[in-house]
Amino acid sequence: MIDEKKRESFGSRIGFVLAAAGSAVGLGNLWKFPYIAGKNGGAAFLFIYIVIIVCIGVTAMMAEVLIGRMGRLNAADTFEKLGGKKWKPVGLAGILCTFIILSYYSVIGGWIVKYFFMSFTDLIEYAGAGKTGEIFGAFVSNPSQVIFYQGVFMLVTALVVLFGIKGGIERSCKIMMPMLFLAMIVLIIRAVTLPGAMSGIEFYLKPDFSKVTSETWLAALGQGFFSLSLGAGAIMIYGSYLPKTENIVSSVKQICFIDTAVAFLAGLMIFPAVFAFGAEPAAGPGLTFITVPTLFAKMSGGVVFAVIFFLLFFVAALTSSISLLECSTGYFVDHGMDRKLATLITAALIFLTGIPSAYSLSGGLKIGSRDFIDAAGYLTDSIMMPLCSMFCCIFVGWVLNRELVKREATSDGKIGFGSFNIWMMMVKFAAPAAILVIFFTGLKW
Ligand code: TRP
8 A cells, every 4th residue: 555665755954944844933933932932031931942942842853753754654654654553543643633733723824814915905004093903803703704715725735735745845845934034034124123122122032030930831841842843743744754864863953943043033023013112912813913913004114014924924824734734645645545636635624624613713613611713722732732742752762662763863873863862861751751741731621
């Protein structure tokens, strides 16, 4: 059934790094990180976050890429191939997790598409009249509109995945990631040169160690895992397309560096503008779709900056969604299905699964006290991702043969990996323990 020889691969290491960094850089970086940092002690939080990424994030990502490259299959078959039938459910859970994440990620992706188009036309006008809250409320409570744009977003995602690893994912990320950096730089320069920008930078970065508690460490751990896209098999399947000769260790360090740098820079883009115009610092959709447009309305050249801003969000979301779609598509491709057909079928199924999420925004569908879309997010972020990531670490640390792991990590001894023993200790003990803590403290319905 599975022909490994014909398996696609990335054309270059930089292609892999940019694709995986694209998967990691997403809404988590742009709308969650700055706010969590600002609220949790500024530079003090940043310091803790970096410690966690370096110690735990890099460790866990390396484990995921390594499993992927060793197995050279989709997550489910990789686990079965390397660890036997009893490990297959972990891989299947990973694929299911990406399926669910994409079902609601595409709903938000659709909002971004809508706002990107609106920023060319009447968004700034509405914002000037103080109507962004109304416009946003009217849009999200109109299911047919939301579903339409969700479909557009899924279609674009599918169009990239359709062309395969090298021709679709790698090629598009090599264009989109530099675009993302450029857009951020333009927006940061605009933001920090506004009069009054300094108070925003102060809110964001002023170190306040008195705000650091055990909760801060937990917030940093949870955010770190989410931001690096760990525990969903997305990084794993990209690893399975990485040629055997490429250096896993330095690639993972670069991916983690890019993800952290973008998260940090997002704060420098948002807060100076928020404070310069006396708005409220906040996180999430409210900030992006309600607050920020009003800031652009007050800025000269606001339309141009609004277009760049929503383009940035679109690129960040798209490079994440293509990795999410590839997880399910890759499964069917490994089982012999034509890539184009596999892409269209999985994209259509995910789109349909997302419809209840789209509906739930108008207040209809609830599970317990949560909107459907919230409940789906809770299931993936707080339960499935941490558990899958923990099993990845345990798998590498305790199940796989240590010699084989070493050979894989060093490309048969050709690549130096001086801290291999330390990394093994981290994978065996520190990372699973840290993840378990996030898991149990995150369980709040
Ligand atoms: N890391 C993404 C972000 O920061 C979100 C995400 C979480 C993700 N898990 C994922 C993306 C798995 C792709 C695959 O927004």
